[in-house]
Ligand code: HEM
Ligand code: HEM
Ligand code: HEM
């Protein structure tokens with residue numbers, strides 16, 4: 001029996017998209033607390049304001065994060081959500097599961113929590129939504145002992161890394177995103193569970209510049225797959241596209257009549273660098289001019305593939321607007337090898353250089369992207385021991401306010417006014 | 427034995443990380459790892475990947491509300507047990523994917539998903555896929571709007587685009603309930619963002635005991651907060667802060683740091699719409715989304731103004747843009763003045779940047795189009 005009237009939420013049960021209201025109501029038959037989730041949410045719909053108190057610091061012994069505490073500000077009315085803490089559970093790389101492990105986690109959560117989840121949080125965690133403080137250690141104990149899974153990150157630390165599905169089911173992945181994500185997560189468990197940073201730090205792994213996990217926008221350190229040599233062309237398959245045997249873009253556009261495939265209009269003319277042309281019915285690419293944007297490969301997946309000399313580009317500093325404005329990540333290292341055999345040594349070297357510098361220089365609650373802006377990209381490149389390259393900029397600076405170091409200027413900065421006045425009297 | 431509160435460090439297991447991903451691979455994925463040659467989208471929601479070994483993997487993608495119950499997860503598990511040897515996965519946009527290794531297993535799976543009622547098949551190719559979203563009034567303390575409700579209302583209206591591939595390119599819609607922007611709002615084709623419009627209140631009864639004042643002061647992007655003496659409800663003088671309301675743009679970051687500076691408000695709060703962001707490097711570089719509608723009211727439970735605005739932009743874009751063109755590429759090609767004209771969105775001073783690097787966004791050329799805006 002519904003415990004509260006929810007006339008507004010009831011209206012969200014109609015329509016074709018899966019209704020979270022219908023779902024919560026069904027769960028309420030098993031977990032009473034769910035009626036209070038709906039009750040409080042209905043009140044928020046009426047008042048047009050949140051009814052969660054500010055903040056909430058809870059957790060498990062040994063860790064400084066992993067659980068987001070939350071308390072209702074109308075707990076008398078909705079005792080089932082008086083405490084409504086969220087447990088972040090570290091998801092396996094690219095979120096493949098067996099029904100067995102999901103059922104195990106569901107079983108724990110039905111006994112000890114609300115039975116509601118987020119599959120998944122934007123950072124990647126499997127999010128268990130809503131439980132009481134006294135359950136936290138019990139849940140942690142069962143997760144680690146019975147399921148063999150740890151908490152994810154929260155707070156001023158390394159957050160849960162995540163990755164695109166990469167080589168598991170995509171022909172474009174230039175390195176093993178899942179192995180890299182897993183290795184980095186395991187190597188830096190301490191940094192993940194015990195906050196030691198000025199602020200949060202996220203790492204995300206995409207296999208190619210399509211960036212399906214949005215690393216360039218949503219991680220402080222983005223590892224994006226890339227290649228150095230030539231795009232592999234299967235000329236017979238190119239003809240197949242021209243003859244209409246294969247659908248453009250794997251069929252992504254099949255819902256509308258866009259006319260017959262036109263390789264000039266749809267590929268050559270849209271190449272951002274104009275580095276492709278046809279000689280008869282042979283497709284040519286001047287790979288030295290290609291910026292590896294993926295467009296031609298996306299359009300003709302059967303004919304074109306990334307090169308074989310593969311690795312990744314490292315971009316640093318993406319963040320949401322607070323405080324100094326949103327940032328998309330800045331390209332720092334054009335190409336590294338991503339080798340599981342040597343445990344991703346080159347990547348770890350980069351990560352640790354970043355942290356060493358930022359843990360010293362970063363101000364309280366300053367994302368690394370902001371630290372780089374404040375202190376300057378030239379200084380950051382020095383810290384990272386990266387030679388300045390034209391690739392580091394979209395364009396050279398236009399103002400002439402250039403800093404020189406004293407040692408770069410003959411004679412240094414120490415000068416004698418008397419000497420100057422000998423030649424240039426007032 | 428279970429957890430012993432008398433002996434909390436006993437038997438404690440830590441730092442084990444996530445379970446290893448490989449044990450969750452369906453056999454066809456495990457055997458063809460890194461060997462995929464090409465893929466095709468057979469119909470909306472159904473993908474086919476072909477390996478150099480000749481093996482094939484068929485994927486059925488279904489929509490999900492993200493905020494889901496263990497009962498529904500168990501239904502997903504039943505589906506995976508029945509059709510997919512017990513394996514399934516979740517995507518970076520919170521859809522669910524079921525994989526089978528031969529073409530003749532696909533139709534039964536698709537039919538079962540569609541019959542369930544909570545598992546709509548779609549989300550591939552040039553359509554609208556799931557909306558990446560946040561906590562809203564279901565769990566967060568700083569939102570200016572709800573997440574789950576707005577997303578449901580918008581997806582109901584755009585549902586036909588989830589189950590078809592008729593757009594000029596894929597359109598990513600995202601929602602964040604405050605400008606912390608947990609998620610993808612700053613880089614999406616169409617973004618729905620919760621915004622406040624009133625400065626924070628200052629609770630002088632609690633501020634001295636619950637806030638670190640220097641942190642609240644440092645939290646303000648515009649330096650609007652100054653230390654000051656305040657007077658509590660007993661008439662006593664306390665250490666507090668003042669907010670220069672002329673400098674405050676209602677970001678709420680001071681409240682994030684200091685519980686005594688709440689700013690949520692039923693009439694003040696609502697939704698802004700941003701458009702034109704993208705993440706992929708395909709053709710053009712990644713782009714930020716730009717603010718085109720500064721405010722729409724919170725109107726639960728179905729937010730009609732927001733739904734209408736999103737649908738309008740999507741449909742004008744669908745009619746006008748060229749094949750492969752993302753919303754941002756289209757708006758930049760035709761010019762933002764044309765974007766506003768074609769979408770019939772009133773242009774206001776709120777869309778003109780006045781924060782730090784604002785100058786770069788002003789027009790420093792005589793190149794512009796005469797539109798209905800110039801009388
Ligand atoms: C008390 C305040 C906050 C709460 C309760 C909160 C809550 C959350 C939650 C629940 C998530 C998803 C977590 C996950 O997927 O594991 C998240 C992600 C995120 N948060 Fe917050 N957040 C807060 C403050 C902030 C602040 C101050 C910022 C920025 C300055 C911020 C930026 C983000 C971003 C960018 C993401 C998503 C990152 C990604 O897409 O991977 N949040 N937040
Ligand atoms: C005490 C300091 C300065 C003095 C006495 C001074 C004096 C002058 C004078 C006399 C002119 C030439 C006007 C003319 O004869 O046509 C001039 C032009 C100019 N000054 Fe300065 N100036 C000073 C500082 C600066 C500074 C700091 C800047 C820039 C950062 C600057 C930028 C310019 C520019 C851009 C012009 C015009 C040059 C042109 O376009 O031909 N001046 N200044
Ligand atoms: C024009 C071509 C493509 C572009 C620009 C592109 C870009 C993206 C982006 C930006 C996302 C979602 C990230 C986000 O917004 O949060 C995504 C998701 C994804 N993409 Fe692509 N992608 C393209 C083609 C492909 C193709 C052909 C494949 C498969 C071979 C693929 C596999 C995926 C997968 C598996 C996801 C996760 C899907 C989901 O979460 O619903 N992408 N892609």
Ligand code: SF4
Pocket residue numbers: 164165166170171172173174206207208209210211212213225
């Ligand atoms: S980022 Fe590239 S490699 Fe990874 S899933 Fe997307 S298209 Fe494939």
Ligand code: SF4
Pocket residue numbers: 270271272273274275276285289290291292293294295296297709
């Ligand atoms: S990847 Fe992009 S830049 Fe390179 S040839 Fe193809 S379309 Fe041109």
Ligand code: SF4
Pocket residue numbers: 560561562566567568569570602603604605606607608
């Ligand atoms: S966007 Fe803001 S209100 Fe929404 S979950 Fe993130 S911090 Fe909370």
Ligand code: SF4
Pocket residue numbers: 625626645646647648649650651669673674675676677678679680681689
């Ligand atoms: S709401 Fe934002 S701008 Fe206003 S005082 Fe607080 S931190 Fe400053």
